[in-house]
Amino acid sequence: MAKNVTRSPKGPRKQEVKASTPAQVAALSICARHGNKPDELLEIFHEMQHELGYVPEDTLPVIATALNRSRAEIYGVLTFYHEFHRHPVGKHIVKICRAEACQSMGTEELCRHAEARLNIPLGGTTADGTVTIEQVFCLGNCALSPAVMVGEKLYGRVDPERFDEIIAGLEKEAAE
Amino acid sequence: MITVFVPCDAAALSMGADDVATAIASEAKKRKANVRIVRNGSRGMLYLEPLVEVETPKGRVAYGPVAAKDVVSLFDAGFLEGKSHKLGHGLTEEIPYFKNQERLTFARCGITDPFSLEDYRKYGGYDGLAKALAMKPIDIINEVTTSGLRGRGGAGFPTGIKWKTVHDLASNQKYVACNADEGDSGTFADRMLMEGDPFCLIEGMTIAAVAGGATKGYIYVRSEYPHSVHNLRKAIEIAREANWLGDNIQGSGYSFDLFVRMGAGAYICGEETSMLESIEGKRGLVRYKPPIPAIEGLFGKPTIINNVMSFAAVPIILAKGGEFYKNYGVGRSRGTLAFQLAGNIKRGGLVEKAFGVTTRQLIEDWGGGTHSGRPARAVQVGGPLGAYLPESKFDVPMDYEEFVKIDAMVGHGGLVVFDDTVDMAQQARFAMEFCAIESCGKCTPCRIGSTRGVEVIDKIIADIDREKNVALLEDLCVTMTDGSLCALGGLTPLPVRSALHEFPDDFHKPAPNKFLADAAE
Ligand SMILES: Cc1cc2nc3c(=O)[nH]c(=O)nc-3n(C[C@H](O)[C@H](O)[C@H](O)COP(=O)(O)O)c2cc1C
Ligand code: SF4
Ligand code: FES
Numbered sequence A: 001m002a003k004n005v006t007r008s009p010k011g012p013r014k015q016e017v018k019a020s021t022p023a024q025v026a027a028l029s030i031c032a033r034h035g036n037k038p039d040e041l042l043e044i045f046h047e048m049q050h051e052l053g054y055v056p057e058d059t060l061p062v063i064a065t066a067l068n069r070s071r072a073e074i075y076g077v078l079t080f081y082h083e084f085h086r087h088p089v090g091k092h093i094v095k096i097c098r099a100e101a102c103q104s105m106g107t108e109e110l111c112r113h114a115e116a117r118l119n120i121p122l123g124g125t126t127a128d129g130t131v132t133i134e135q136v137f138c139l140g141n142c143a144l145s146p147a148v149m150v151g152e153k154l155y156g157r158v159d160p161e162r163f164d165e166i167i168a169g170l171e172k173e174a175a176e
Numbered sequence B: 001m002i003t004v005f006v007p008c009d010a011a012a013l014s015m016g017a018d019d020v021a022t023a024i025a026s027e028a029k030k031r032k033a034n035v036r037i038v039r040n041g042s043r044g045m046l047y048l049e050p051l052v053e054v055e056t057p058k059g060r061v062a063y064g065p066v067a068a069k070d071v072v073s074l075f076d077a078g079f080l081e082g083k084s085h086k087l088g089h090g091l092t093e094e095i096p097y098f099k100n101q102e103r104l105t106f107a108r109c110g111i112t113d114p115f116s117l118e119d120y121r122k123y124g125g126y127d128g129l130a131k132a133l134a135m136k137p138i139d140i141i142n143e144v145t146t147s148g149l150r151g152r153g154g155a156g157f158p159t160g161i162k163w164k165t166v167h168d169l170a171s172n173q174k175y176v177a178c179n180a181d182e183g184d185s186g187t188f189a190d191r192m193l194m195e196g197d198p199f200c201l202i203e204g205m206t207i208a209a210v211a212g213g214a215t216k217g218y219i220y221v222r223s224e225y226p227h228s229v230h231n232l233r234k235a236i237e238i239a240r241e242a243n244w245l246g247d248n249i250q251g252s253g254y255s256f257d258l259f260v261r262m263g264a265g266a267y268i269c270g271e272e273t274s275m276l277e278s279i280e281g282k283r284g285l286v287r288y289k290p291p292i293p294a295i296e297g298l299f300g301k302p303t304i305i306n307n308v309m310s311f312a313a314v315p316i317i318l319a320k321g322g323e324f325y326k327n328y329g330v331g332r333s334r335g336t337l338a339f340q341l342a343g344n345i346k347r348g349g350l351v352e353k354a355f356g357v358t359t360r361q362l363i364e365d366w367g368g369g370t371h372s373g374r375p376a377r378a379v380q381v382g383g384p385l386g387a388y389l390p391e392s393k394f395d396v397p398m399d400y401e402e403f404v405k406i407d408a409m410v411g412h413g414g415l416v417v418f419d420d421t422v423d424m425a426q427q428a429r430f431a432m433e434f435c436a437i438e439s440c441g442k443c444t445p446c447r448i449g450s451t452r453g454v455e456v457i458d459k460i461i462a463d464i465d466r467e468k469n470v471a472l473l474e475d476l477c478v479t480m481t482d483g484s485l486c487a488l489g490g491l492t493p494l495p496v497r498s499a500l501h502e503f504p505d506d507f508h509k510p511a512p513n514k515f516l517a518d519a520a521e
Helices: A022-033 A038-052 A057-067 A071-080 A107-118 A160-175 B010-014 B017-030 B068-077 B117-122 B127-133 B137-147 B159-168 B189-196 B198-212 B226-241 B272-279 B308-320 B322-326 B359-366 B400-405 B424-438 B444-461 B466-483 B487-491 B493-502 B514-520
Strands: A092-097 A131-136 A148-150 A153-155 B002-005 B035-038 B052-056 B059-063 B088-091 B175-180 B216-221 B257-262 B303-307 B336-343 B349-354 B376-381 B388-390 B414-419
Touching: A022 A038, A022 A057, A038 A057, A038 A071, A038 B257, A057 A071, A092 A107, A092 A160, A107 A131, A107 A160, A131 A160, A148 A160, A153 B010, B010 B017, B010 B189, B010 B226, B017 B035, B017 B068, B117 B198, B127 B198, B127 B308, B137 B159, B137 B198, B137 B308, B137 B322, B159 B198, B159 B303, B175 B198, B175 B272, B175 B308, B189 B198, B189 B226, B189 B308, B198 B216, B198 B226, B198 B257, B198 B303, B198 B308, B216 B226, B216 B272, B226 B257, B272 B303, B303 B308, B308 B322, B308 B336, B336 B359, B349 B359, B359 B376, B359 B414, B376 B424, B376 B493, B388 B493, B424 B444, B424 B487, B424 B493, B444 B466, B444 B487, B466 B487, B466 B493, B487 B493
Parallel strands: A092 A131, B002 B035, B175 B216, B175 B303, B216 B257, B336 B414
Antiparallel strands: A092 A148, A148 A153, B002 B052, B052 B059, B059 B088, B336 B349, B376 B388, B376 B414
16 A cells, blocks of 8 residues: 555655746645645645635646656546536535435425526536536535535525525625 | 523534524623523534523523524523523423433533533543543453444444454554545434534544554545534644643553544545545545455554544443443444434434334434425435335334345434425436446446446336336346445445335336437437
């Protein structure tokens, strides 16, 4: 285990890493905060997403160099997890639970309603960039389903009416 | 000074608990009432959240579900003295839902301030570890073995045996890893404990570390649980400062430190080897076994991996003895399980009860039937890989072995209720769809089979060569069961086949419309 096939046998552990875009600069400082440790890659991606909204493609080579891993490995990790975004997304991410408990309380209708209300499919971002809607599978609020999460805020018993109130709140905030 | 409790559990927050706490604070100020607000965990009566409690000389009095707009009327009615109100339920401990439980793991959850070590100690916290620190590691393991504790994360493997394997190995480094991925729909017990009584998990993991000889531990929490992540990190910090974690714990000579790692929205990372890969910063691909993780686990070192509920059961086992715990339960299913009532149910929440209780008791006695008021038609037990039970099977006692006999599984103890409007062909289709989305991609039957499964079920629904396609679906299920490396591909046939066999009518309806039938062709 923990064999690292991509590490060059003789190569120096530390290579000079050049950052030329702001995103690359941010990526490198986040990597450094994590001691450039490859096992903290998920934490690194989480923080990048928190700071930049997504993980830009052009940061992958510098992350690879900083962590002494191949680009393919870094890319492979990024694309494996549903949570990470490779492209810019809306200011607010609205996650709608589509798992069984929420299904039993009408989440499929809620999803159709959300798509119609925002005029985008699940996974889409509104034209003004305010909201991205995503499907997720279980938010741990299954006794109060259907459940929705906006950023880190969880909502229970979300019917179309409550959904509209949540969205109206986000739109109002964006307009201010 | 009057103490008022307003939960900070994510489910309570989802129903406005923060607003309620703010409203109570400002109303108390306005009325010059001397009120102290404690943010406790949840009592598990989620249908009453936010459940506000007031401490009175007679005990804690409950009001719920409270909205911010109810606060003025609560003050007017004298709720600070525990007086009656239309949202009142009397003494919390006397509410039948709560009273008729057997709370061992959740004994403190909802009662204490999750970040108060003083509260924790007052209600028996760290008694188990204090005992363990004075015992030989092998005696700790014997106590856990005696208790009959089996893994609460789904597979039900005896916890003592796992620990013994790690204990017996010589290694310069060993780990303890807690599986807090809790990806199953209908489950929230891990989340409730991490938010409502985090020290209990920390204590259980520390006991495991002492028993197995580990000095470092990780808790892998799913990213859908940001509140759990915050609460755990804060509690770990507090425990560290009080020397319940770190070097030379309470002067015992044992050292153990603990870290939280956050997942990133992949169900498969709940599978233990996939979780290890993920903690190591890699793609969550399932590893071939052997070697088992107890022998070669995290970073290739011996690792004790358990679910949150398994670790959290350990402190009381050590504090009161393995025999005490074993006296709960039936057959080879010992102790209690945190049953979780979810979906279309009137009184959803957490019911901790000894094994042997039936689905019907849980749904009817505790749950009060469906939320919609219509008859319950199907219950999925044990998460998305669990079987759908028809009404005729509601009286089978909850017991690992009894459930295997009826081609079902207890799993993590989640029950998701559906009323009679459910379309079971759609539920079967979803099981395949879920597997297709969440497959790690390592084996063909799971990766490709699940996508084919969706297509075949679509054809059945559209009435295209129905008999042939039903036979094909059965065949596909056998291939997935036999040809998958892990239980995602291996168990997806369980919900599919239970839907097909127990609810055949739903697969034999007239085609929804001709257009759809043509499209599926
Ligand atoms: C697809 C899949 C998902 C799983 N998800 C979880 C999970 O979310 N939490 C968990 O504790 N165990 C989960 N398991 C079971 C773990 O692999 C493992 O058996 C368990 O964590 C061991 O701990 P225990 O012995 O305390 O149950 C999952 C297994 C599979 C195959
Ligand atoms: S059964 Fe599916 S999830 Fe499990 S190892 Fe195979 S491909 Fe991966
Ligand atoms: S199934 Fe939707 S929150 Fe659990």
